[in-house]
Amino acid sequence: MRNAFIETLCELAQKDERIWLLAGDIGYSVLERFSQLFPARYVNMGVAEQNMTSVAAGLALEGNIVFTYSIANFPVMRCLEQIRNDVCYHNLNVKVVAVGGGLAYGAAGYTHHAVEDLAVMRSMPNMTVLAPGDPMEVRQATRAIVNWQGPCYLRLGKGGEPIVHRAEPAFTIGKSIVIREGNDVTLISTGGILSEVISAAEQLAPQIQARVLSVPTVKPLDEVELLKAAKETRLLATVEEHSAVGGLGSAVSQVLCATSRVRDFDFLMLSLNDAPQQTAGSQFYFRELSGLDSAQIAQTVRKHLDEMLGSSSQAPSFIV
Amino acid sequence: MSGNSIFTKPLAQKIRADSLRMVYKANASHIGACLSMADLLAVLYGEILQVDPEQPDWSERDRFILSKGHGTAILYAVLAERGFFSSQWLDTYFQDGSVLVGHATRHGVPGVEVSTGSLGHGLPIGCGMALAAKRGKQPHRVFVMLSDGELDEGSNWEAILFAPQHQLDNLVAIVDYNKIQSFGVVSEVMELAPLGDKWSAFRWAVREIDGHDHAQIESALGSVPFEMGKPSVIIAHTTKGKGVSFMENKLEWHYKSPNTEQLAQALAELEMTE
Known part of the structure; x- marks a missing residue:
């Protein structure tokens, strides 16, 4: 980067x-x-x-x-x-x-x-x-x-982050970028963790169709696309390499909670704990430790969707 | 009287009186800090600064930054005297909805270059302005007024290192060295002496003056840069509360606002010495 x-x-x-x-x-x-x-x-x-x-x-x-x-x-x-x-x-x-x-x-x-x-x-x-x-x-x-x-x-990240977009996407400050369509869950990502999030979406398929939103602008936030996702998908999950306090998850929940008309969805915030890391470790090591690698992102989302369905209906489980 | 002090001395007394009236009406603090730099501001705005009140944003104007933003009452007073805005504005100082905020504020106030209030910001910003002028080969100068107390801030010493590195001889720092900071005497809180030696060691050209002697002020400000290729600093030895006998060298006048009797006495003293 x-x-x-x-x-x-x-x-x-x-x-x-x-x-x-x-x-x-x-x-x-x-x-x-x-x-x-x-x-x-x-x-x-x-x-x-x-x-x-x-x-x-x-x-x-x-x-x-x-x-x-x-x-x-x-x-x-x-x-x-x-x-x-x-x-x-x-x-x-x-x-x-x-x-x-x-x-x-x-x-x-x-x-x-x-x-x-x-x-x-x-x-x-x-x-x-x-x-x-x-x-x-x-x-x-x-x-x-x-x-x-x-x-x-x-x-910015540092260096060596994977290139996600094949071509430069249309970019406007305040707008998110739809990377992948899907109607079961929306994964909302900011920063260099985007490639993990896309990989998580691929792992959830084909049972779960995950929409992926890249949110390069955390402020101002793309309220239109977020509310659309809240209407069209039953679960929204934010993913960020940031503390649970005040980052993307906080910003998105602020938008969602302020909107009284859209209520029929669950919200998951995947972030780092509000605590300093005490050891040495690579970026990937800390992602794994914090549940932010693609496999654990996929697992957490699958489990949550399963619980949602289990509590509301007799629909089949996503857990395979 | 020598030079132009025939003009600048009455200006200093006028803005002292205006700032006293402003602080009295507003029940505000910092009158001591205003009075100690009255003579410096009078010479700056009376004789030195190339500014045009008709065009406050004139690109070739000299820039002045009041880094000790708490002394803003007297800055507003001198700007009104020079015609940047109506002197009627001064009555609104500190009042609800007024643009004349209690620390120097640029927003809506013609002639104020930078909003300050937190200490240790003015000189680094001045470095940026002086660097832009230097590299853009523009002839204007940048003057920054600092308090002694704010030299405790590390950010100032970052800027003091920076300016000579880039030969900012279009930058002039003025230290209003009244020896009393917010909650104590400088020598007891955080001694600055030998202050001139410190700036010299940081590669500035230094001149020490009596900050109430208009001839000395004018001579110093009129001969910057003191050395080509070096930023200049004027260490102005001053008296906090200067001009009002019962306020001079009194810590309490960093905070207190005069009552009606005190205001009358202060204004009477200023008239006698005008």
């Missing part, structure tokens, strides 16, 4: 002289292509995220579109007040980019796990929050936020 981001940013910066990139002393073997092409619009800000974010605000006040870039929580939480007061209060064109969203830096330890970032950034006023699901969505999201007036947060 990092490479898709920087390639796209370079394309955009070629055409738009307002685009700057500020790096928090991070980006070895990734950001060099930008810094070499556009040295006058690139700064390595050193290990100083508060100053990086406020400098970005100062540059944006002068009419620029400024990207800040660092690992996981560093461009988000270390400088949260700068994001709130300097960027969001002034509604500036600052785009905060975190590489290593979720558990991409799994073995590096909890300090490097971005698993509360969506909650924190969703709560910032004027902030648009994006977590693309694959490198294709990253390219589209990068273009979209350059054209979007105001603060944005872009949560």
Whole structure:
């Protein structure tokens, strides 16, 4: 995802002289292509995220579109007040980019796990929050936020995420992407866990037809597609590499609960526990530990659907 | 009196009086912090800053950021004096629905560049503005007014490291060094001395002045950058509450609002010295 981001940013910066990139002393073997092409619009800000974010605000006040870039929580939480007061209060064109969203830096330890970032950034006023699901969505999201007036947060994975889309999908901020049709359950995914979710949907077939929604924009949320899913499928399940507090699941449940007309569905939230990981572990190891690998996602959904049917009718079981 | 202090001294007394009336009416805090920088603001807005009240967004204007946003009453007063908005606005300071919020606010207030209030934000933002001007080869300058207490904030020291790295000689920091911070005396809470040496060690060009002597203020502000290729800092030694005898060097006037008698006495003292 990092490479898709920087390639796209370079394309955009070629055409738009307002685009700057500020790096928090991070980006070895990734950001060099930008810094070499556009040295006058690139700064390595050193290990100083508060100053990086406020400098970005100062540059944006002068009419620029400024990207800040660092690992996981560093461009988000270390400088949260700068994001709130300097960027969001002034509604500036600052785009905060975190590489290593979720558990991409799994073995590096909890300090490097971005698993509360969506909650924190969703709560910032004027902030648009994006977590693309694959490198294709990253390219589209990068273009979209350059054209979007105001603060944005872009949560990237690291590298090596599988490409899900065969071609770049149509992309609009605030719209979800239907990856797969189905009328038994809707799996709602944000960020790099999308490939696990698609795999879970494939494992549920053919008995269970799972619709898969990729939600690259967590804020604003695609309420239309969510309510459609709530009408057409009996179970909605959100899947995210994020704490149970304040992320995609919270956002979706907020939409669903606020709508009194649609009631005939169940809701499952698959997320990380609200607790720091205490050991080393790869991204996949922690997904397995948290029930977020494709097999366990499929199993949890199948079991829940079975219980729903068991309690309401004598319909045949999905458990095979 | 030398230079233009014939004009700037009455301006300083006028905005002192205006800010006293504003804080009195609003029953607000921070009058001590306003009075200590009155002379600095009077020289800045009277003589130094290239700004146009008719075109507050004129692209070549000098930028001024009040990082010590709690002292905003007197900033609003000087902006009204310069004609950025009607002086009648000052009566609405701190009132329900007014754009004149209790910490410096850009939203709806012509002439205010940046909304501040939380300390340690102004200088880093100023660095961004100065970097944009430097790399865009624009001639305007960026001035940032800091309090001494806010130099406790680490974010300032990130910016103080950053500015010389990028030769931001279009950036001027002014420290309103009145030696009293929010809840104690600077030397007892978090000693800053030797403050000039600290900025020098961080590769800034430093000048220390009496922040109430208009000739010294004008001379310093009029000769920036002190060195080509280096950001400038003016460490202005000031007195908190300056100009009102019973407020000078008193911590309590970081918080208290004058009562009717105190306001009358303060205004009378200012008239005598005008």
